[in-house]
Amino acid sequence: MDNFDYIILGAGSAGCVLANRLSENSSNKVLLLEAGGKDNYPWIHIPVGYFKTMHNPKTDWCYKTEPDESMNNISIRYPRGKTLGGSSSINGLLYIRGQHRDYDVWRQLGNTGWGWDDVLPYFIKAENQERGKSEFHGVDGPLSVSDQRIHLPLLDEFQNAAEEFGIPKTKDFNTGDNHGCGYFQVTEKDGFRCSTSVGYLNPVKK
Numbered sequence: 001m002d003n004f005d006y007i008i009l010g011a012g013s014a015g016c017v018l019a020n021r022l023s024e025n026s027s028n029k030v031l032l033l034e035a036g037g038k039d040n041y042p043w044i045h046i047p048v049g050y051f052k053t054m055h056n057p058k059t060d061w062c063y064k065t066e067p068d069e070s071m072n073n074i075s076i077r078y079p080r081g082k083t084l085g086g087s088s089s090i091n092g093l094l095y096i097r098g099q100h101r102d103y104d105v106w107r108q109l110g111n112t113g114w115g116w117d118d119v120l121p122y123f124i125k126a127e128n129q130e131r132g133k134s135e136f137h138g139v140d141g142p143l144s145v146s147d148q149r150i151h152l153p154l155l156d157e158f159q160n161a162a163e164e165f166g167i168p169k170t171k172d173f174n175t176g177d178n179h180g181c182g183y184f185q186v187t188e189k190d191g192f193r194c195s196t197s198v199g200y201l202n203p204v205k206k
């Protein structure tokens with residue numbers, strides 16, 4: 001503790017963001033400790049690579065849940081990232097904020113600062129949105145958000161079918177209203193995964 005002002009345990013989603021923000025003040029000495037390895041396994045960075053990184057002891061803690069009576073006593077695999085970037089290095093890349101009302105209920109329950117209007121500026125601040133700046137999106141943040149590159153005719157038809165059943169098409173699941181059917185956006189830049197290690201840690205490692 002004589003050498004550091006802050007010690008962060010775990011360089012996952014939260015740890016990398018913390019390390020980035022704390023080190024903005026150059027008088028802070030920050031130590032970030034990660035139990036997993038470096039994120040130099042190539043499949044981490046290729047979006048579909050989660051098929052190679054989940055359940056792989058190189059990048060996943062490979063936890064299993066306790067057998068559950070309500071599930072016929074089976075235990076299920078419960079992946080958690082074990083590398084720089086943590087679970088943001090092995091996750092499904094979906095960029096979907098919560099529902100407006102859920103945040104507001106948190107605030108009503110006494111959590112000052114957690115209502116939708118309170119958190120939205122931070123979502124915007126965090127984001128580098130490929131579609132550009134708007135009421136709900138930012139372009140100056142470290143977390144790159146992009147449209148999916150592949151659209152499949154079957155999925156397009158699924159959306160048409162949903163619309164016939166009264167579920168509207170939507171192009172944006174990040175306005176606080178998640179009702180609708182459409183392609184979600186992903187935390188990617190130029191076709192590569194934007195984990196928090198890539199977005200928040202790499203730029204400040206020096």
Ligand SMILES: Cc1cc2nc3c(=O)[nH]c(=O)nc-3n(C[C@H](O)[C@H](O)[C@H](O)COP(=O)(O)OP(=O)(O)OC[C@H]3O[C@@H](n4cnc5c(N)ncnc54)[C@H](O)[C@@H]3O)c2cc1C
Nearest residue numbers: 010011012013014034035079082086087088091092093094
């Ligand atoms: C397979 C999978 C798919 C997901 N899909 C999505 C998705 O599509 N969209 C989405 O928004 N969210 C998704 N999530 C959830 C999201 O990725 C996590 O909620 C988020 O990354 C958790 O962040 P965290 O900082 O709490 O923990 P983590 O990111 O898991 O970080 C914890 C870090 O601590 C390290 N650590 C643990 N113990 C120690 C120790 N003793 N000493 C030092 N380091 C330690 C770990 O190795 C890890 O790097 C998914 C998660 C998983 C696992």
